[in-house]
Amino acid sequence: MDLLEVENLSVSFYRPEGEIEALKKVSFSLREGEILAVMGETGCGKSVLCKSILKLLPDIAKIKTGHIIVRGEEITDYTERQMRELRGSFFSMVFQNPMTALNPCMSVGEQIAEAVRLRQPGLSGKERQQRVAELMHLVGLDHPGERARQYPYQLSGGMAQRCVIAIALAAQPSVLFADEATTALDVTVQAQILDLFLELREKTGMSIVLVTHNPGVAARAADRVALMKNGELTGIGDVEEIFEEIIHRQNFI
Amino acid sequence: MRKLYIGRILYNIGKFALRVIVLSVLVFTISRLAPGDPLYAYYGERVEKMSVAQQEQARERLGLRKPLFTQYARWLQGAFHGDFGISYQYKTDVKEVIAARIGNTLILGGLGFLLIFVLALLLGLFCAWREDRAADRIICRIGTVTSCVPEFWLALLLLLVFAVWLDWLPGSGAYSIGKEGDVADRAVHLVLPLTVVVLGHLWYYAFQVRNRLLEEVRADYVLLARMKGLSGKQVLYRHCLRGALPSYLSMMAVALPHILGGTYVVETVFSYPGIGTLAYESARYQDYNLLMVVSLLTGTMVIFCNMLAGIISGRIDPRMRIHSLTGGGEVRGC
Ligand SMILES: Nc1ncnc2c1ncn2[C@@H]1O[C@H](COP(=O)(O)OP(=O)(O)OP(=O)(O)O)[C@@H](O)[C@H]1O
Ligand SMILES: [Mg+2]
Numbered sequence: 001m002d003l004l005e006v007e008n009l010s011v012s013f014y015r016p017e018g019e020i021e022a023l024k025k026v027s028f029s030l031r032e033g034e035i036l037a038v039m040g041e042t043g044c045g046k047s048v049l050c051k052s053i054l055k056l057l058p059d060i061a062k063i064k065t066g067h068i069i070v071r072g073e074e075i076t077d078y079t080e081r082q083m084r085e086l087r088g089s090f091f092s093m094v095f096q097n098p099m100t101a102l103n104p105c106m107s108v109g110e111q112i113a114e115a116v117r118l119r120q121p122g123l124s125g126k127e128r129q130q131r132v133a134e135l136m137h138l139v140g141l142d143h144p145g146e147r148a149r150q151y152p153y154q155l156s157g158g159m160a161q162r163c164v165i166a167i168a169l170a171a172q173p174s175v176l177f178a179d180e181a182t183t184a185l186d187v188t189v190q191a192q193i194l195d196l197f198l199e200l201r202e203k204t205g206m207s208i209v210l211v212t213h214n215p216g217v218a219a220r221a222a223d224r225v226a227l228m229k230n231g232e233l234t235g236i237g238d239v240e241e242i243f244e245e246i247i248h249r250q251n252f253i
Numbered sequence: 254m255r256k257l258y259i260g261r262i263l264y265n266i267g268k269f270a271l272r273v274i275v276l277s278v279l280v281f282t283i284s285r286l287a288p289g290d291p292l293y294a295y296y297g298e299r300v301e302k303m304s305v306a307q308q309e310q311a312r313e314r315l316g317l318r319k320p321l322f323t324q325y326a327r328w329l330q331g332a333f334h335g336d337f338g339i340s341y342q343y344k345t346d347v348k349e350v351i352a353a354r355i356g357n358t359l360i361l362g363g364l365g366f367l368l369i370f371v372l373a374l375l376l377g378l379f380c381a382w383r384e385d386r387a388a389d390r391i392i393c394r395i396g397t398v399t400s401c402v403p404e405f406w407l408a409l410l411l412l413l414v415f416a417v418w419l420d421w422l423p424g425s426g427a428y429s430i431g432k433e434g435d436v437a438d439r440a441v442h443l444v445l446p447l448t449v450v451v452l453g454h455l456w457y458y459a460f461q462v463r464n465r466l467l468e469e470v471r472a473d474y475v476l477l478a479r480m481k482g483l484s485g486k487q488v489l490y491r492h493c494l495r496g497a498l499p500s501y502l503s504m505m506a507v508a509l510p511h512i513l514g515g516t517y518v519v520e521t522v523f524s525y526p527g528i529g530t531l532a533y534e535s536a537r538y539q540d541y542n543l544l545m546v547v548s549l550l551t552g553t554m555v556i557f558c559n560m561l562a563g564i565i566s567g568r569i570d571p572r573m574r575i576h577s578l579t580g581g582g583e584v585r586g587c
Pocket of ligand 2 (some may be wrong): 047
């Protein structure tokens with residue numbers, strides 16, 4: 001049984017101007033401990049795909065058809081309350097724009113601590129602070145004590161991105177959606193974060209959906225690659241297979 | 254750093270003093286340029302029976318025949334020594350006239366302000382939480398209606414229903430005669446005026462809170478907060494409220510003098526002995542000295558609260574600090 005199965009998922013946005021079909025009959029499955037790269041040009045529906053699985057889409061978006069199945073259990077019709085149990089523990093997500101993903105009025109330490117508290121309510125205040133420092137260290141944030149007191153405006157894009165990743169990891173998820181998690185970072189840091197993902201996968205067996213524009217990132221970290229275009233999933237397969245196909249197609253044209 | 258800090262405090266105090274002085278000049282000049290005769294305040298109808306010579310004499314005695322500038326200089330000199338002159342109408346020291354009533358206004362306006370402050374926040378939170386659902390819509394409708402009803406009309410209506418028809422509550426005064434110190438008696442007298450003060454302002458502020466919160470709810474960071482597993486309600490008061498609070502506090506700082514000073518309609522309808530009625534009378538009867546002090550009290554409070562609002566939004570909103578950081582770079586230590 002796969003960890004996560006998505007079958008025929010269609011999602012539309014209902015705007016005053018009309019219906020926008022963001023996802024059209026998308027099907028794929030994610031295995032335990034797998035890293036699946038999702039690639040495709042901008043606007044093809046990668047972010048919508050992640051958010052619709054987590055049910056974090058705005059009210060104007062509706063799942064029209066399809067099934068989302070977690071460990072054999074259908075969660076498509078889960079209520080908000082049931083989804084809350086899954087978010088922050090089974091699922092976690094790194095959002096695309098780190099500068100706006102953090103609450104500007106809350107210190108980053110507090111924001112990470114909140115995620116820790118929700119996932120591990122039993123920890124004492126001191127243990128929680130330790131865990132926060134540990135997470136910050138994990139994602140490569142130096143001077144955790146000092147850093148924790150800073151507000152998002154005091155951080156660079158890369159630092160903010162690492163905070164968002166720390167928050168996502170606080171959940172100790174089984175499935176992590178990383179929506180261009182490394183795009184804001186420079187190449188060396190990008191490599192560090194990818195190594196971290198690979199390491200966590202080894203240690204915890206977490207699966208990762210890695211949304212990226214960068215074929216290098218996909219080739220380096222992913223087991224399989226899914227290609228998207230205009231809301232459709234056009235192909236999914238092993239890294240070599242897909243890249244060969246892309247090269248082949250390009251040569252063909 | 255330390256020096257800079259003290260310098261800024263001095264600068265603010267200077268700015269404050271300057272504004273108060275300018276205000277006093279303005280009120281002084283305008284009140285004296287306005288048509289009407291202050292002698293009426295002092296002598297009432299008797300003025301009409303006085304001869305021209307007598308009238309001139311009376312003016313001379315009250316110091317009203319000197320050039321405006323001299324009059325102002327004299328007033329200012331007295332004011333620095335704590336002497337604000339006498340009220341023409343009450344024939345006693347202005348300070349005494351005000352002292353006898355300011356407590357009543359502070360109780361009415363102050364309690365009104367506190368109630369509005371708390372209720373607007375709660376109501377705004379509730380409406381934002383139930384955005385566009387039945388409860389929110391109903392409250393929005395009712396709120397719009399109440400804030401459109403003029404205060405005096407609402408006051409008269411309540412007076413008629415609860416004091417005249419039902420006879421449940423007293424309709425005038427601040428206390429029953431002879432029961433000045435009785436807290437329960439005062440409380441009963443406050444119910445109607447307080448209700449009008451609160452209803453008159455509540456929805457305006459609650460609506461601002463609601464809309465500010467809804468702005469926050471649309472922000473990106475809400476997704477991350479929900480991803481952690483927080484419910485909509487928790488996101489609202491743990492995250493969004495924090496973003497809305499600085500602007501709420503500075504809005505309420507500006508609202509403070511507005512609410513405190515805006516009680517005069519209510520005071521008039523309920524014959525409540527406060528500053529509001531004094532302000533009205535003193536302007537109407539050219540009771541210059543009284544008018545000066547009443548206007549300066551209110552004005553000083555407005556100036557002070559506006560400065561306070563500026564300081565609040567600059568200090569407690571981390572987002573505001575961005576600007577001062579790139580501009581002056583002297584924020585961290587303070
Ligand atoms: N709030 C919205 N309202 C209406 N349509 C939307 C909304 N959000 C997304 N869409 C639609 O969904 C499509 C897919 O958007 P999505 O954000 O998933 O793209 P993406 O693949 O993540 O692109 P990028 O690489 O730029 O992040 C968009 O082309 C747009 O038409
Ligand atoms: Mg995207």
